[in-house]
Amino acid sequence: MYLLDENTLVTSASDLKLASECEFAFLRMLDYRLGRIDAAPTDDDPMLLKAGELGGVRELAQLAQYREQYGDRVIEIAHPEPRDRDTLRIAASSTLEALQSGAPVVFQGTFFDETEPNRPFIGYADFIVLRPDGRYRVQDTKLARSSKPYMQDQLALYHEQLERLGVPVDDIVEILLGDGTSVEHDIADLRAGLVKRRDRMRELVAEHLAEAGPVEWGDDRYTADRRCVHCVPEAEAVNDVTLVANLLGAQRLKLRAVGIRTVADLAAAIQQPAGGGIPARTYAKLQNQARLQHAAAQHPESLPPLEVVDPALxxxxxxxxxxxxxxxxxxxxxxxxxxxxxxxxxxxxxxxxxxxxxxxxxxxxxxxxxxxxxxxxxxxxxxxxxxxxxxxxxxxxxxxxxxxxxxxxxxxxxxxxxxxxxxxxxxxxxxxxxxxxxxxxxxxxxxxxxxxxxxxxxxxxxxxxxxxxxxxxxxxxxxxxxxxxxxxxxxxxxxxxxxxxxxxxxxxxxxxxxxxxxLPEPVSIRPAAPDYSTSGHGVDA
Missing domain, CATH: 3.30.420 (Nucleotidyltransferase; domain 5)
Structure with missing residues (x-):
């Protein structure tokens, strides 16, 4: 996602993936592009970086196979400058010309869809391959060993672009997996999911552009995966209840609905507020976990407190x-x-x-x-x-x-x-x-x-x-x-x-x-009684 000019927001399949996984992260990235925040965190996970490197190798290996099979009839589209509208249009036009010429394989075919002038879509298809029946099939190489929804959305988007251009297109899209196998999907099975997720992404963009400030952590209009590089610092800054060990996302939403928003809130709420909806035994365990974590935070110089809750184990x-x-x-x-x-x-x-x-x-x-x-x-x-x-x-x-x-x-x-x-x-x-x-x-x-x-x-x-x-x-x-x-x-x-x-x-x-x-049986190793006055939210016990 990026601004082509001050009024034109370009999105891609990767943005749809992010919006589907974590709406908060998607909106934070939108805020960054809009200049509403100064910086956005990047995920420097070495595994992700290595996967990206090897993914490129996998893609080039597949390209080499096609070149061995078809020689110079494989057409490679030069990657355009993404912030230059003219070069984007040229690359998209070159892609269409290659397909209309009957090229057996088009590599890195570019799509630049300006149907909505202020919200264009950009995409780069790894391979568009001519089938014996004269239709083109979209293929994408992935390092993964199984098909995932975001991969299917990406292929469905590219299939949709070929239809928009009037190119005869196969009903099957194909993922070339990292283990050398492939997975085929009928486009009819993918359309409904794509439409639902894309409509939600468009709704997020329209709603956020209509507002003046950046997205706030804890805005219950938006989903958050709670574990990404965008979510964790925000959760830590407010001591969000999501930081309680083993607490599930659905449980967080139920707690927030009854006013329990922080670890300290949960630590203080010995009795579950009416309407919490969490089974009593589960709530008691989560509440005790919150009490222990809250106590540990108040005594960082000490060993973390612990309790043996099931000595039989x-x-x-x-x-x-x-x-x-x-x-x-x-x-x-x-x-x-x-x-x-x-x-x-x-x-x-x-x-x-x-x-x-x-x-x-x-x-x-x-x-x-x-x-x-x-x-x-x-x-x-x-x-x-x-x-x-x-x-x-x-x-x-x-x-x-x-x-x-x-x-x-x-x-x-x-x-x-x-x-x-x-x-x-x-x-x-x-x-x-x-x-x-x-x-x-x-x-x-x-x-x-x-x-x-x-x-x-x-x-x-x-x-x-x-x-x-x-x-x-x-x-x-x-x-x-x-x-x-x-x-x-x-x-x-x-x-x-x-x-x-x-x-x-x-x-x-x-x-x-x-x-x-x-360990003695039973054991409870705790520092001094915690002070709940710093909870930040009033929750009655």
Whole structure:
């Protein structure tokens, strides 16, 4: 979205995607374009940036296939200057001429629809491909491995543009996925959804242009996804109730409807106000979570307060066993191998395991074949240890490890039965389930890193080296670049840093298990009674 001139707002498929996901974010971007706010945040997530880079590679690989098939009959439309109306019109005209000439493939076909002069639409179709029946099919390349609504909207928009231009167009649109497969959609199945979402976007624009100021956080006319780079700073600035751990979007709306707008509001409202509509048990848990978080915010120098709310879940943890293991994966979702219609994505490059003596065993995998070997080595380690210690368990944090073990065994068609037997036999213990079910902690997030101050003592993570899962992947990208450049020593130094991070995660899982088992029953660890006078909204308890 951008202003072509002071009266002309240009929108695209990406704007429709944003408006469909988070109306608040869409309007903030509109405010930025209108000059109503000085700056708009950008999402610098390395994964998104890498996906964009690889998406371009995927697109060019498909272009190379078409050029091999059709040679110089593939017509590429030069990308126009987006803020120059004349060059936009020229590119759109060149696209139409290429299609009317019967070009077998048009790459980056440009659409510039001025049907509404002050609200033109711009779009760039990856591929417009001539079918044997003389009709053109719109294709778009995506890095994703499945079709999503925003992709379907994009293709439906481009299909609509071809119809507007009078170009014979196929009833099928096609998404060329990142794994080499494709998904076809009948345009008749996409039109209703497109019209609904586009009408809503147009309504948002018209309504906002009629108003003078920027959109305000908490305006209940608009949806907010609560997690994007636009929403989080605004929610934090007002201590929005959405910051309560595990609170759902629908629950936020119900609370706001009865005057509970902040964490402090909910912390003070011991009894749910009439009309809240949240089941009593659920409300009590959310209210207690808010009280703990509010107390933690008033005593930031202290450890976060916690309560054991279901000691039976801790008691249900298996007894300590000298054969116990503690397990953590590191994986790169952007890694791929293969070509054509046999592209495999997502490499788990490090399988880290420690025992109760904190001895670390890493299984590295830099290719899919090595990943298969790592799976077999891991199974051999676990099964041999199970023979020696029949009462042992493998502890991990969150469902990632189990999900990936199943996926890797299925991908390589090896060890599926062995993995299933271990899982079904109760060998694996997910400590996140125990933490979420047994404890309430005065934290917005129950991630392993966030709860470590409760049990890691003087061995908290430093800010040096690798400190996050995303950081691990970024470092792995650097290591692979060093390997490819023949810099083995540099690559090993980076891999060692990743291994240190992974080992710490495994040690943290061990210490968490020990700490949970050591908690008295019941326990309530709180700082001084919180002061609710700073809630900012009057809510009767």
């Amino acid at each position: 801790i008691a249900a943890l298996p007894p300590h066993d000298p054969g116990d293991l503690f397990f953590d994966f590191e994986g790169d979702p952007m890694s791929s191998e293969g070509s054509g219609d046999t592209i495999e994505w997502d490499l788990d490059y490090l399988w880290g395991v420690i025992d109760v003596e904190e001895q670390f065993t890493p299984f590295w995998a830099h290719t899919l074949e090595e990943e298969k070997a790592a799976l077999l080595d891991f199974l051999e380690l676990v099964e041999s240890r199970l023979t020696a210690y029949p009462s042992m368990h493998v502890y991990h944090y969150a469902s990632h490890e189990i999900t990936h073990l199943k996926k890797i065994a299925a991908r390589h068609d090896v060890g599926e039965g062995r993995v299933a037997a271990l899982i079904e036999g109760g060998l694996f213990v997910d400590l996140l389930k125990t933490v979420r079910g047994a404890l309430q902690i005065g934290l917005r997030s129950y991630s392993l890193k966030k709860i470590e101050p409760l049990y890691m003592g003087d061995e908290l993570r430093s800010d040096d080296g690798v400190t996050t899962a995303v950081g691990s992947v970024e470092e792995y990208w650097k290591a692979r670049e060093a390997m490819d450049a023949g810099n083995a020593a540099e690559a090993q130094t980076i891999l060692d840093r990743i291994a240190d991070y992974n080992r710490y995660d495994c040690v943290s899982t061990l210490r968490l298990r020990n700490w949970l088992k050591s």
